[in-house]
Amino acid sequence: VSIKFYPSKFIAKVAPAKKIEKVVRANLTMKQTAFKFLEAFDDILDVQAVTRVALKTLKGYRARVKADPELEAGDLVDDPAQLVQRVQNEITFQIHDEIKDRYAGEFGVWLPSSAEEPRPEHQLNYGKTYQIGVGIDGVEPGDEYGCQCGVEILVDGSSLDL
Ligand SMILES: [Zn+2]
Numbered sequence: 001v002s003i004k005f006y007p008s009k010f011i012a013k014v015a016p017a018k019k020i021e022k023v024v025r026a027n028l029t030m031k032q033t034a035f036k037f038l039e040a041f042d043d044i045l046d047v048q049a050v051t052r053v054a055l056k057t058l059k060g061y062r063a064r065v066k067a068d069p070e071l072e073a074g075d076l077v078d079d080p081a082q083l084v085q086r087v088q089n090e091i092t093f094q095i096h097d098e099i100k101d102r103y104a105g106e107f108g109v110w111l112p113s114s115a116e117e118p119r120p121e122h123q124l125n126y127g128k129t130y131q132i133g134v135g136i137d138g139v140e141p142g143d144e145y146g147c148q149c150g151v152e153i154l155v156d157g158s159s160l161d162l
Contacts, residue, residue, distance in 0.1 A: 005099065006150040007092040008114035015091055017084040049098055056094045057087075064090070089146045096142020096151070103153050104133035110141055111150030122149050129154070 064086065099108075110125040112118070122141075130136045132153070141149035 002109075002155060003153040004111065004150065005095065005153070006111060006114070007095075007148045010095070011088045011092060015088055017081075020084045020087050049102065053091075053094045053098050056097065057090050060090050060094060092148065093142060093145055099142070099151060099153065100133055100140070103155075106132050107154045108132045108140070109152040109154065110136070111152055113147055113149040115146070115148040118149075119144070119147055122147060 107129055108131075110122075110128050110130060112126045113122060121139075122144075125136050125139075128136060130140060132140065132151075134140075135143070141147065141151045
């Protein structure tokens with residue numbers, strides 16, 4: 001049994017560009033927005049985990065807006081492509097974080113990135129098995145913001161003969 005997390009497929013399902021733009025235009029609060037994106041998460045996460053991811057996404061998104069001096073909320077709404085990209089990156093980042101919390105010690109297979117310019121050092125790790133929370137040379141999918149690498153979580157990984 002394994003669980004595959006491909007950021008691009010997951011995002012296409014849960015937070016496609018049209019949905020993000022629609023939610024933004026509807027003037028929902030940030031909290032409502034975060035929860036709306038995460039409705040479909042129960043495939044891989046339970047209700048509590050979804051709540052944690054939603055809140056972390058919201059918090060992380062605000063922090064990144066705040067940390068970027070050239071960025072203002074108004075600009076983001078005026079530039080839907082950038083807004084969409086940032087929200088999607090944030091959701092992906094938080095899901096990886098949740099996976100690391102939940103499956104630490106289990107094994108995972110590093111899945112290829114769907115980024116236009118994948119990181120060469122990550123490409124070397126495609127298909128390799130690693131321990132979640134330990135990574136390969138201290139790095140695992142999702143550690144780096146926007147990397148878009150996936151992970152196949154080997155739920156019965158403890159029986160693997162490495
Ligand atoms: Zn990567």
